[in-house]
Amino acid sequence: MIKKIVLSTLLFITISACKQTKEIEKNTTTDTTFQFAKNISIQETETSITIKSSGNTVTFDKKELPIQTVMVETASAITYLDDLNALNTLKGVSDADFVYNPKIALGIANKTILNIGNNNELFSEVILKNKPQLIIASSNPVLAKFHQQLEQNGIKILYLDEYKEQNPLGQVEYLKIFGKLFGKNDVATKHVETVKNRYDSIKNIIQTQGKGTVSTLANTMYGDVWYAPTKDLLQAKLIEDAKGNYIFNDKSGENSLSLTFEEVYKKGKAATHWINVTNFDNLQQMKASYPNYAWFDAFKSGNVYAYSNRMNAKGANDYFEKGIIRPDFILNDLGKIFYPNLFPKHELYFYKQLK
Structure with a gap:
């Protein structure tokens, strides 16, 4: 009798343990x-x-x-x-x-x-x-x-x-x-991996073969303020991966810098390239909006680029749509802008040079 009770108890414990194990497996995160x-x-x-x-x-x-x-x-x-x-x-x-x-x-x-x-x-x-x-x-x-x-x-x-x-x-x-x-899920995982591999490949070409002789100024005045990214922000990360030697790469923080024209000019007068200017179709428009833009060396040499190559009549910009999932396209554009000899066959996708 005692033996039967023991066996029954063991059987109950085993069944309970199995149920608990299955429940744990079900709820495992x-x-x-x-x-x-x-x-x-x-x-x-x-x-x-x-x-x-x-x-x-x-x-x-x-x-x-x-x-x-x-x-x-x-x-x-x-x-x-x-x-x-x-x-x-x-x-x-x-x-x-x-x-x-x-x-x-x-x-x-x-x-x-x-x-x-x-x-x-x-x-x-x-x-x-x-x-x-x-x-x-x-x-x-x-x-x-x-x-x-x-x-x-x-x-x-x-x-x-x-x-x-x-x-x-x-x-x-x-x-x-x-x-x-x-x-x-499978399509998403494959796309992420494809973009990552292509991004890394482009970055490797630039980092190993780019001479690092460029320096980069970004954005333009908004009212009386020149908003510029710190080294921690996405825009600066792209410039860094493209070996663009961003002029404010010594500034950190999760918020953009709020600068005067004079502060930017002091740091960026001799920058070789100027990217991410907005709402301008050409250099003449840019100068008309703020004559002092013409003081920068990058303006004088014509190395000024806007990311408005894919913009529709209403002002919607594909840089902020497709650019989100194709940063490899953006990096390829920047590589072409900074080191054109490294990407002789690449045609700018998001960017255009202002004439």
């Missing part, structure tokens, strides 16, 4: 590794995916995936979807007129994509009437009250601020999020 992106994380169990980004957390039951309907507030989200051939899930866009991708204008015209708002407001009635599974937004405080209302009505919002990443390859890695959510 695995993290998606991001090599370069610092502002996001993905945790995954057998039944769910949790994304932490921009101080917010959103969890998806895997039974909800892949996402079938989505609305977006950022052009970058459109870029990620398009790269994964998932634009068929896109049902609404904010600020559609400022999107470069021509597929969006076509969708708006055909009414397969709805206009859901702008930087100042969201059309909540339109969104709630069509009730997408997901809205992809940036952490814009102006729209916080709209987001709160939508979440209270059961709509999930994923906040993505890829522009805060300090490494251009970090922005590319956001594709992994879209891959997880839209059933394109």
